[in-house]
Amino acid sequence: MRTTHEIGLTELPQRAEELLTGGHRLGLVAAHHDDNGIRVVYLFVSGPPDTRTELTVRLDPDRPEVPTLAHLSFPAGRFEREMRDLVGIVPLDHPLPRRLVRHFHWPRGWYPMSSDAGPPPTFGEQEGPYPFLEVEGDGVYEIPVGPVHAGLIEPGHFRFSVVGETILKLKARLWFVHKGIEKLFQGRTVAAGLPLAERISGDTAVGHALAYCLAVEEATGTEVPAGAQRARAMLLELERIHNHVADLGMLCNDVGHGILNAHAQRVREQLLRLNREITGHRLLRGGVVPGGTVLHALPDPARLKAIREDIREIIALALGHSTVRDRLTGTAILTTDAARAIGCLGYVARASGIADDARVMHPFAPYDTQLNVPVHDSGDVLARFLTRAEEIDTSLGLIEQFAGGLPTPSALSAAPPAPGAGSRTGVGLVEGWRGTIATRVELAADGTLARVKPVDPSFFNWPALPVALADTIVPDFPLTNKSFNLSYAGNDL
Amino acid sequence: MSTVGYAAVAGQIVVVGAGAPLLTGWMRQVRSRLEGRAGAGVLQPWRDIRKLLGKEAITPAGTGPAFRIAPALLVATTVVATALVPLLSTDTPVSGHADLIVVVALIALGTLALALAGLDTGTAFGGMSASREMTVAALVEPTILLAVFALSIPAGTTNLPAIVTGAVEEPARLASPAGLLATAALAVAVLAETGRIPVDNPSTHLELTMIHEAMVLEYAGGDLALVELGAQLRLTLLLGLLSSLFAPWGIATSASWTTLALALVLFAAKVALLGAVLAAAEVFWAKVRLFRVPELLAGSFLLALLAVTSSYFLSGGS
Numbered sequence: 001m002r003t004t005h006e007i008g009l010t011e012l013p014q015r016a017e018e019l020l021t022g023g024h025r026l027g028l029v030a031a032h033h034d035d036n037g038i039r040v041v042y043l044f045v046s047g048p049p050d051t052r053t054e055l056t057v058r059l060d061p062d063r064p065e066v067p068t069l070a071h072l073s074f075p076a077g078r079f080e081r082e083m084r085d086l087v088g089i090v091p092l093d094h095p096l097p098r099r100l101v102r103h104f105h106w107p108r109g110w111y112p113m114s115s116d117a118g119p120p121p122t123f124g125e126q127e128g129p130y131p132f133l134e135v136e137g138d139g140v141y142e143i144p145v146g147p148v149h150a151g152l153i154e155p156g157h158f159r160f161s162v163v164g165e166t167i168l169k170l171k172a173r174l175w176f177v178h179k180g181i182e183k184l185f186q187g188r189t190v191a192a193g194l195p196l197a198e199r200i201s202g203d204t205a206v207g208h209a210l211a212y213c214l215a216v217e218e219a220t221g222t223e224v225p226a227g228a229q230r231a232r233a234m235l236l237e238l239e240r241i242h243n244h245v246a247d248l249g250m251l252c253n254d255v256g257h258g259i260l261n262a263h264a265q266r267v268r269e270q271l272l273r274l275n276r277e278i279t280g281h282r283l284l285r286g287g288v289v290p291g292g293t294v295l296h297a298l299p300d301p302a303r304l305k306a307i308r309e310d311i312r313e314i315i316a317l318a319l320g321h322s323t324v325r326d327r328l329t330g331t332a333i334l335t336t337d338a339a340r341a342i343g344c345l346g347y348v349a350r351a352s353g354i355a356d357d358a359r360v361m362h363p364f365a366p367y368d369t370q371l372n373v374p375v376h377d378s379g380d381v382l383a384r385f386l387t388r389a390e391e392i393d394t395s396l397g398l399i400e401q402f403a404g405g406l407p408t409p410s411a412l413s414a415a416p417p418a419p420g421a422g423s424r425t426g427v428g429l430v431e432g433w434r435g436t437i438a439t440r441v442e443l444a445a446d447g448t449l450a451r452v453k454p455v456d457p458s459f460f461n462w463p464a465l466p467v468a469l470a471d472t473i474v475p476d477f478p479l480t481n482k483s484f485n486l487s488y489a490g491n492d493l
Numbered sequence: 494m495s496t497v498g499y500a501a502v503a504g505q506i507v508v509v510g511a512g513a514p515l516l517t518g519w520m521r522q523v524r525s526r527l528e529g530r531a532g533a534g535v536l537q538p539w540r541d542i543r544k545l546l547g548k549e550a551i552t553p554a555g556t557g558p559a560f561r562i563a564p565a566l567l568v569a570t571t572v573v574a575t576a577l578v579p580l581l582s583t584d585t586p587v588s589g590h591a592d593l594i595v596v597v598a599l600i601a602l603g604t605l606a607l608a609l610a611g612l613d614t615g616t617a618f619g620g621m622s623a624s625r626e627m628t629v630a631a632l633v634e635p636t637i638l639l640a641v642f643a644l645s646i647p648a649g650t651t652n653l654p655a656i657v658t659g660a661v662e663e664p665a666r667l668a669s670p671a672g673l674l675a676t677a678a679l680a681v682a683v684l685a686e687t688g689r690i691p692v693d694n695p696s697t698h699l700e701l702t703m704i705h706e707a708m709v710l711e712y713a714g715g716d717l718a719l720v721e722l723g724a725q726l727r728l729t730l731l732l733g734l735l736s737s738l739f740a741p742w743g744i745a746t747s748a749s750w751t752t753l754a755l756a757l758v759l760f761a762a763k764v765a766l767l768g769a770v771l772a773a774a775e776v777f778w779a780k781v782r783l784f785r786v787p788e789l790l791a792g793s794f795l796l797a798l799l800a801v802t803s804s805y806f807l808s809g810g811s
Contacts, residue, residue: 143617143701151698162621165783254702256694256780262528323691323779474621475783478699 002052002218002427009057009067012042016069016076019044019053025343025356026069027052027429027438029079030453031087033115037061038089042069042076043440045429047361052427059089068094075343075460086113101175101492112180132171135161140168143474147176154488158477165473170466177492185452190216190290193449197439198285200454201490205281206232206239207432208454208490209288211439214364214428215452216290217414219443221422226366228292228412233365234402235279235287237395238299240433242271244388244395245311247485251385252318254479255327260318267310274299292413298403308396315389328382332480334468335379342464345457346435347391348484351384353377358431365402372397379468381476381483434458434487456490497748501582504757509575509733512761513725514538516732519765520772521696527776538725542718550714556613563610564712564719570603571726580733581756582745583654583661593641593651596734597634600686603723604630611708618700622707625783629692629704632790633685636797640679643671643800644738653737660741667739671804674796676739681793683735685786687728690775692786702780729764732771736763 007015020026024044032039042055059065068091070077080091081100088111091097105123106112112120134142140163147155155176161169181200185193197212198205210232217224249264272282277297279287287293318324334344339352349356350373357373374390376383428439435457444450465484472480518535525532552561577591577599604626611623645651647666648659660666685692688705700707709720737744743759745752781789 141617141620143621145701150700165625252779254697254699256690256697256778258524258696259528259776262530266529321779323781326785327779327782473783475702477701 001050002054004054004056004425006056006058009059012055012057013067013069013072015055016042016044017072019055020072022046024051024053026073026075026079027427027436028440028453028455029076029083030440030451031083031089031113032442032451034058038064038087040066040083040089041440043427043438045362045438047358048363050362050429052362052429054427064089065092066090067092070095073343074341074463078459078463085111087111088114101178103175112178113183117183132159133169135168137163139163147173156488160474160477162474165475167469167472167474167477170469170477172462172466174462174488175492177489179489179493181493182451182453185449188449190220190443190447190449193452194289195285197452197454200493201456201458201487202283203243204239204432204434204437204456204487204490205283205285206235206288207430207434207437208439208456209285210236210364211428211430211432211437211454212441212452213288213290214430215426215439215441216428216443218426218428219422219424219441220417220426220447222291222414222417224292224414225412227407228414229365230402231293231295231406231412232288233367234299234399234406235284235293236430236432237398237402238271238275238278239284240395241311241392241399242268242275243433244392245271247482248315248318248385248388251328251381251479251482252324254482255324257318257321257324260314260324263310263314267307267314270303270307274303289411289413291416292411294411295406295409297409298406299399301400301403304396304399308393311392318385325382327476327479328385329380330378331381331476332468332472332483333379334464336377338467339379339464342467343460344435344464345460346431346433347384347387348435348461348464350375351387352379356436358429358436362429362436364430367398368401381479384483432457434485434490435461454493456487456493458486458488458491461486462491495586495748497750497753498582498585500750501585501745501748501753501756502576502587504753505578505580505582506572506575508757508760509580509726509729510572512764513722513729514542516729516764516768517725520768523769523772524776527773538721542722545713545718545721546715548714550712550716553614553711555615556711559606559609559613560711563606563613564716564723566606567603567723568719568726570599570606571723571730574599575726575730575733577653578730578734579654579657579737579744580730580760582748582753583658584746584748585654588652588654591653593645593653593656594638596653597637597641600637600727600731601630601634603727604686607705607708607720614711616711618703618707618710622704625704626708629685629786629790632787632794633682636678636682636790636794637686639794639797639801640675640682641738643675643797643804646671646801646804657737657741657744658746660738661744661746664742667741669804669807671800671807672739674800674803676735678793678797678800679735679738681789681796683731684771685790685793687731688724689771691778691781691789694780702783732764732767733760736760736767 024046027043027045030041038059040057044053083089085099085101107121143160145158147157157173159171160167198209200208245264246268249261253261275284276282280296334352336353339349339354355375359367360371372394374387376387424443426441430437439454442451518538522532522535574596577596608623608626611619644656648656693704712720743756745756
């Protein structure tokens with residue numbers, strides 16, 4: 001399933017091009033500090049059949065440089081900029097060599113994720129304004145929004161260049177909440193890494209915990225019981241529906257149709273209470289553990305059926321309302337070509353006609369071969385709304401399918417792995433509710449975590465937001481932003 | 494005689510002033526209950542005003558007189574308009590000055606003051622929403638004027654108390670095509686002028702979608718209390734005007750204490766009912782796309798124009 005090739009630096013662009021043209025996509029790029037210098041792992045994935053190919057290069061300890069892959073893959077260019085800012089690896093001939101993560105008050109030359117970074121030094125004065133591309137012309141003005149927003153929204157700065165009400169260009173500035181999660185993982189035991197994984201993005205507790213556990217289990221050679229995998233698949237869908245329901249309600253609220261939001265939040269509350277009965281936590285924390293699952297209860301099919309009817313009614317009311325439908329239709333179109341070029345994942349990609357889904361491409365549990373993955377191709381807010389609305393139906397079907405036949409609620413766990421078994425490295429690929437989450441884990445000789453690199457789908461999807469917003473009007477931005485609903489925490493790490 | 498007249502004017506100002514926050518609270522409460530929420534209670538806007546009065550008003554650096562006087566000007570123009578409009582009585586010492594054009598101009602002056610204050614802050618939000626507000630106002634003011642003109646043709650004057658007295662004496666005027674068209678046109682204009690759904694969403698926190706709210710983002714403390722009170726006063730005044738023009742029954746046409754007391758009760762009931770209907774309607778509506786707002790307002794302008802035309806041909810021309 002997973003093959004690793006250690007190659008020379010000069011071979012990298014050619015090998016990467018072969019993989020990318022052969023149907024792979026770049027899953028993640030992670031820099032590692034080995035005793036003899038920096039090693040960079042490029043993970044390429046494709047499916048079905050589930051294929052994971054890793055290219056590993058070793059860098060010159062004195063001059064950490066890599067040839068850029070930005071001309072082959074847009075996400076690669078962003079991973080390289082991230083590595084440059086966090087580790088200090090220079091991508092040679094990068095077409096857009098600007099800083100990505102580093103804020104202007106971070107000390108220059110300090111790389112927080114490198115092995116010798118030490119404790120954070122005192123942050124200095126700002127080096128100067130963050131240069132935004134200025135759009136010039138008659139009547140063009142800028143609207144700066146954030147990083148602190150009205151309402152409970154994570155921090156991000158948006159700079160709109162606008163003429164009249166039409167957005168000419170939007171620049172999003174993120175990484176205000178960079179917490180150094182990758183560094184926090186290092187040295188922890190596998191069990192102590194789990195709470196951290198669950199908190200990478202609070203609304204994706206199951207998705208990130210599961211990707212982490214799958215990676216750890218591959219690294220330790222743990223055989224997880226089939227029942228536990230089914231329970232995990234069920235938890236993953238429970239997480240999907242409670243997020244989807246809340247967002248569909250908020251989309252209605254953003255067009256001023258508050259009553260559907262009130263009802264969507266009522267349904268969400270029922271789901272959260274159900275989650276609490278199942279795992280003991282409203283956001284499903286603690287359900288997925290390394291080696292298995294811990295369930296306190298199973299969802300009651302009758303309650304799920306009632307919830308399904310409720311959700312269907314809310315969606316039918318929203319789509320039947322002419323003003324709501326008018327606001328969603330044709331708003332912020334992300335074309336298929338743009339979504340493919342940017343490397344979008346999850347419902348953002350599926351609403352733009354790209355049928356990728358890790359449940360089909362990288363299944364960890366016995367998903368139906370004809371899993372109904374809803375795809376729309378208009379790429380507007382309505383398409384994202386419909387995709388998510390239909391995913392709820394699929395998810396409820398999957399919950400029923402996976403919950404049936406699960407043993408009486410209890411902890412299902414694998415036998416502890418034999419010491420020294422496994423490859424000490426592992427990759428977890430999971431279709432979280434936002435899209436495919438990739439986590440790569442390397443274990444130290446004593447079994448602690450040497451390196452954990454999680455990648456939230458938001459990292460791939462953020463650049464699509466400004467693209468979709470070109471020529472959209474300013475008052476439709478909040479609606480568009482909600483239809484993408486990208487994670488700041490998951491992106492900033 | 495004149496004591497009752499002065500009492501009527503004072504009564505109008507006091508009832509509208511004290512009742513405006515209650516009306517807003519009442520409308521929010523109706524909406525909450527219809528959406529299945531508990532709601533904050535009818536008194537919440539008054540509590541908000543009390544809270545804001547206890548806070549410090551902040552004037553952003555670089556702002557000039559336009560920013561400072563706008564809240565007072567907004568409230569003052571609305572209070573003067575409230576005194577003029579025949580809400581409780583048509584026979585007051587100021588009825589002679591209660592000209593339709595004066596009232597519309599006072600309302601427009603308040604709108605303009607806020608828009609200038611929005612521009613004065615120099616922020617992107619202030620400028621953006623001032624431009625939106627002016628776009629809406631430019632379409633709303635003529636509609637209000639035209640709609641009331643349609644009613645002034647049968648009365649032969651633009652004096653509001655005279656129009657209302659005429660309607661009380663001759664209710665058939667209201668049921669005429671002109672009266673119904675003018676009602677519809679004025680209702681849409683009132684929705685736009687007061688920033689309600691489907692034109693603006695008074696309860697949103699999303700700055701980029703706001704029209705009215707984004708102009709006043711920089712206000713704090715007592716100034717914000719005045720701005721909020723001003724907006725509530727305008728809503729009450731315009732709903733009151735709507736009810737006076739199209740359901741004038743109960744308004745005192747002579748100077749007597751009993752009719753004035755009755756007028757007061759009926760006014761409160763009419764405005765509360767109108768507010769409840771509006772709040773209920775808002776539950777079923779959604780906010781239209783900003784570029785659809787002019788279409789909506791142009792439609793209401795057209796209704797007003799039809800009202801004037803039919804009023805002229807059907808009654809004025811005869």
